[in-house]
Amino acid sequence: EVQLVQSGAEVKKPGESLKISCKGSGYTFTSNWIGWVRQMPGKGLEWMGIIFPGDSDTRYSPSFQGQVTISADKSISTAFLQWSSLKASDTAMYYCARNVYGDYYFDYWGQGTLVTVSS
Amino acid sequence: SYVLTQPPSVSVSPGQTARITCSGDALPKQYAYWYQQKPGQAPVVLIYKDSERPSGIPERFSGSSSGTTVTLTISGVQAEDEADYYCQSADMSGTYIWVFGGGTKLTVL
Numbered sequence: 001e002v003q004l005v006q007s008g009a010e011v012k013k014p015g016e017s018l019k020i021s022c023k024g025s026g027y028t029f030t031s032n033w034i035g036w037v038r039q040m041p042g043k044g045l046e047w048m049g050i051i052f053p054g055d056s057d058t059r060y061s062p063s064f065q066g067q068v069t070i071s072a073d074k075s076i077s078t079a080f081l082q083w084s085s086l087k088a089s090d091t092a093m094y095y096c097a098r099n100v101y102g103d104y105y106f107d108y109w110g111q112g113t114l115v116t117v118s119s
Numbered sequence: 120s121y122v123l124t125q126p127p128s129v130s131v132s133p134g135q136t137a138r139i140t141c142s143g144d145a146l147p148k149q150y151a152y153w154y155q156q157k158p159g160q161a162p163v164v165l166i167y168k169d170s171e172r173p174s175g176i177p178e179r180f181s182g183s184s185s186g187t188t189v190t191l192t193i194s195g196v197q198a199e200d201e202a203d204y205y206c207q208s209a210d211m212s213g214t215y216i217w218v219f220g221g222g223t224k225l226t227v228l
Binding site for chain 1: 120149150152154156161162163164167168173203205207208209211214215216217218219220221222
């Protein structure tokens with residue numbers, strides 16, 4: 001069974017750093033792109049970026065380029081999303097999702113990680 | 120930039136047909152995909168490649184495409200279909216870009 005399990009909720013202060021994770025299981029982790037999607041409170045889905053764990057090829061939405069870093073460690077089947085300096089506006093639910101091989105949509109999603117940034 | 124436009128809301132009575140549109144200039148060249156998201160849950164894919172339905176998705180959900188607009192049709196709407204619906208596509212013409220529409224809230228009256 002394919003699963004993406006994300007790390008738990010985080011409460012941080014502005015200016016702090018953060019790295020959240022997404023562990024894949026039940027499939028060959030290096031064969032599918034893994035995307036990250038932001039959902040701010042009461043708002044829609046926003047594609048942030050995507051990584052191919054096989055070779056760490058990474059693409060970013062222009063809206064998020066330079067604001068976050070996406071990485072992966074294929075030895076532990078885990079993708080990461082990190083911030084070096086959080087802002088209150090980073091408060092959101094963050095989902096990882098598996099992209100279907102050979103296509104351009106997400107078939108399996110993590111449960112989401114709620115990030116709250118508040119002083 | 121690649122933009123997909125959806126109506127913010129659609130309302131329908133139980134048993135009727137709901138149609139949710141999604142417009143984008145690149146849609147004639149790129150497939151569209153549809154997701155359903157219920158409160159507190161992760162999105163679930165309903166339609167891929169404009170009109171294909173994954174296994175386990177009820178037949179009342181269907182998709183179609185015409186020019187720069189794709190449409191998600193829900194036939195015989197049920198109360199449980201009340202949710203947010205998002206279209207999604209991708210621009211592979213340059214750098215890889217995935218994009219979501221703004222979402223449509225379906226209200227079952």
